[in-house]
Amino acid sequence: MVAFISLACFSQHGRADADGAFHFRCEEQAAASSAPRLRPIGIRQSTTTSGDLIGPIALPNRGSWQFDGRSAIVFAAPSDTKGFAENFTWEGFFLSPASNTYLPETGIADRLVTQFAFDKGDWTRLAIGLVADRDGSPRLCIELEGFDGRTFGMGDRSVTVDRWHHFALVHEGTAAAARIRWYLDYELTGELFLGGQSNQNTLRPPGKAPFTIGARLKQGQVVNRGFQGLIDEVRLVPRPLQVAEFLRCDGEAFEKVIDTAWQREQQREAFWGDRHRWARKQAASWAAEPSAIDAHFRRPLPPISDAAFLRRLSLAVRGRIPTVDEVEAFLAEGRPDKRSQAIDRLLASPEWADGWVGYWQDVLAENPSVVFPTLNNSGAFRQWIYDSFRDNKPFDQFATELMLMDDVGSSERSVSTPAGFALATGNDVPMAMRSHVAMKAFAAIDLKCARCHDSPVDDFRQADLFLLAAYLNGSPLEVPATSVAAIAKTNVPGAITTSLTAGQIIRPAGLTSYWLAMPEQPDSLRPCEPGNQRAELAALVTAPTNSRFSDVIVNRLWKRYFGTGLIEPVDHWNELPAALRPELLRGLSVQFVESGYDLKALARQILGSDVWQGERERRLMSAEQVVDSLFVAVGKDFQAETLGVHATDPGAVQLPRPRRGWQFSALPNERDRPALGMPVNQTIVDAMTAFGWNGSRQQPRSEREATTSALQPLMLFNGLMSQRIVCLSDQSTITELCLLDAPLSMFVDRLFITILGRRPDAEEREQFVSLLRPGYEQRKTGKPARQFVPLSTFQPDWRKHLEPEQTRLMLDAQQHVARGELPTVRLTSDFRERVEDVMWALMNSPEFVVIP
């Protein structure tokens, strides 16, 4: 092997996520430069997204780092790294090739992750890596070097070569006594107790020392040999993780998944490339009128201020308000094209995906249950939505993949595939439900009534829905009696009719055109998987010649950005109403097809228009926008619980600790059992619910109820979540803002920008400055920050939830959460309280929740 990764230092752009975790992922570009690879690496499932250092696992991730024994990645942890001294976890995936003939029998040469700690000129070291057992097979081991010599632990199972494995090391304890456990493919393979009476060797807490991936280094040189093989998705987390929290892949099926998924990915890429080239050629011949678009977009409306623009843009694209630094930099920028630059910058942000997930969860009725699926629950496919938008997947491909409901070799409950869309628990024809959802989403056809009878008003019959359902089913479908309405005999003409009878078998055949837009499909428009009925249906729905599809999606995006669609409602055009501006919708729709169904390109065009940047009727922030904006404003983590109660059941839905609003799910507790509660999550879900979020999405919804109620201000006045936002704890960036040496008026300006995205006017500044002036100079106490105490460490567990002790723990946790965060002692309490009151007033102003 010739190529290897040169020493790379990630510290410049190293940034921990809200958890303080670092995530290293080999991106495709990086992989390309380090080719040749040992073998293609394909799709990997993940149930967690942690950190943006390199990014959460997205589909597909074909890259991985190849190590040749002489290379390493050095990660100098930034000085603000928290943790990694007493309680931490390292994990990742590795592949040890059969071709590696060098495997040491003692010590560790094939180190996966190493960390050094410099201490008084000497060093300690902890590493996890591979060593050969007596048979020469590799085993996962840990190596520990302290002042008293070396401790070494060998795993109890061998590692299969040429296959991907997951490794993890969990360290808990202090320098005096610690426990290290390490895991191979999610099962404990070794355990070591350090310190105490049994072992005098202790690890000097490594703290902020640099990490290396792939080798051990001494003075910048690889010692002996490093790891030979592939490593990817390394994650360093400053707390001990449970097995259920590890990055997931599909254990034994993993290898197969990689190969088949890789091939499929190659085929799909080729397919969509062809499809979009063809679409472009078609679209060139369609009569589009760019002038109509220009004429509309250039309409001079009263423009909004730069501050209002940035806030509107940030909420529209990223789903949250801009930070103080972003606002100040933008306002200070003098370039005439700074708005279009900002649009490009935000569209390039991974948060573009965060901004979209909640919308598609609603539209696609994503409705997972973390207790037991029931009541029309779907599986969880939120991560797949996120990944799709993160990759700016062409939208026809998105729609197709959804209808394929492909599990990519993974379980139905995986969050990273659209497989969960196939589930509709307790529904006797899940595919009829899914047809209804898909048609509403992508064709603006509402087939709800066709579940039980022919539509009395629209142009479709019950049989139409069941034919679609049979296609999604991929096999004949029996009509259950519950889906055939009993019709009272009546002589009224036009009364309801049924076109199906109970027990009738519907076969997936004969669907030749798509009935509200019926282009003859050219032969060149083959489905992405010939012979697959789901693919055939998807091909009809997403065909470039089917203008209905592009019109519907363009109209949906229009509605999101303007508040009103060009056609309303956006999901029910059974009788096509006249578009407000048909030539405009048509023009954009053609461009959308030409762009290869590129939503970002469409968004860029709309956001850059005068009409989008002009004054218009305002809207209330969405629930996710309220919550995400508030937490961003004060720089706090949700401290959310893992969404799940079955930590030990790999088949159950377990959703990661949310870091954004869309990641929450309903907290089902139909049994009213306190020990199944999630006290922190409940505070955030309560707030989101007041602002129109509903985690129980039993039905598709394109628009949330736009009601303003007293519950909303009540939540922001007094809710436990909002109390945390206000609280100047040592986790609040407002506390840090208070501690900066700055003139009082500048401090007040920054508070306004933090919450309202603008500077105060003269009267406001005068009022707030005079409130904060007394004691401003003496505000710092000189005391240190408090040690961080998590709000709750309670995690519900189905196996134990009926034990009295669990209920007590939950109620304790609930009380703790109700008491809230501990305020900082670095500020005088009198000054702190006044700043908190200012924060409270700012976030309760109608100006905060209403998008400018």
Add this chain to the structure above:
Amino acid sequence: MNARSRKSDSPFTRRDFHRLAATGAMSLSTGTAWAAAPATTLGKAEACVMLWLGGGMCHVDTFDPKPLGDPKANKAGSAYPSITTAIPGVNVCQHLARTAQLLDRAVLLRSLSHPLKVDHADSTNLVKTGRITSGTVIYPSLGSLISHERGRREDGVPPYIVMGYPNVTRGPGFLGSQYGYLYLTDPAAGPTGLRRPHNVDGSRQRRRLQLLEVLRRKALARANGDATTEDYDAAIDDAQTLMNGSFAKVFDLAKERASTRERYGGPFGQRCLLARRLVEAGTRFVEVAYDLNFKNGTGWDTHRHGQADQHLLIQDLDQALSALVEDLQSRGQLDRTLVVVATEFGRPPDFDGQGGRGHQSETFSGVLFGGGLKTGQAIGVTDDFGRKVAARPISIPDFHATVLATMGIDPATELFDGDRPIPITDHGTAIQEVFT
């Protein structure tokens, strides 16, 4: 799918369709064909308290006693001896001693049944909403239906309160969030958001509001007449009214006499006391969930070992329920307040391998107190061991129709999910015997 047009065949527009549906010229259901029910007598109750015994209250161990069985010998039957009640000829389990004395103020529903059984959530959803999940319509819960039909009793008092965990089976379904519930899990704390934070005293609150006044004024000026801003600003006023009004004081149980609080008993009793205070304050519908499952290790879902200490739950219920009924009566409110004891299904007289009981929906019991009903009767009869209905079956739609009728709501009312007509019950018929 071939192109077709039936539109031209139909002389009816969507509006005509609705008019027809509303006048009953067209009717449809997914069950059996429905013949128009006789006009229902309507009650005059103003409020409803539903005690929800989630998990599945065993009817043969509570309100429908049968010959004694023996869990150890795996002999089918009731787990406890029965006692006589204020209704001649009607017995209940011995752990319901206080309730037994008040049974002349109750209607026992002994022949409830429904077709679901396996899943708690599905059955709960059925009993609460009166419908099986369809996937096409999200049905409202009883509390939402009553709130929708009867509206608020008092300004500034939310019509529908849940003491339990929020979930979709308690939700407003297609009626929309304004008919949803306000929930709480800790009676002392009340619903979240209603009280100012513990660390904010009156002077801080005043300071906060002064600052907010400035910002509100500025926001309105900057918004230049924008409707959304003005709506939200008005909602802030509403929020303050709720916080400062009498409703927020309802949750202060310390205002009650110590003897009253004692009479109601433990945490579940205190919830019932709060329910009485809420009803008195003008709430329309209160659901009180029993959540002390740790008392026996399973709650009312008495599989296996859960059976051993089931009597503790029954005694809890007895104390709280009897206190609530007595208290309402002594305050002259029982006639206009319907108290419902409900659960998602019952349990068989047979025991499982570990002396507990499984699920049974073929028949189970519910109870109605007060509400101006013709009380002092038991409706429905089960077979010798309470496995099946023997006479006078009551379906869940019938149960819904009865509760709605007691509240003065016609069970034949048509609601609309958007443009789709939905009967308020799935063609249930109110139990005529309970109306005078």
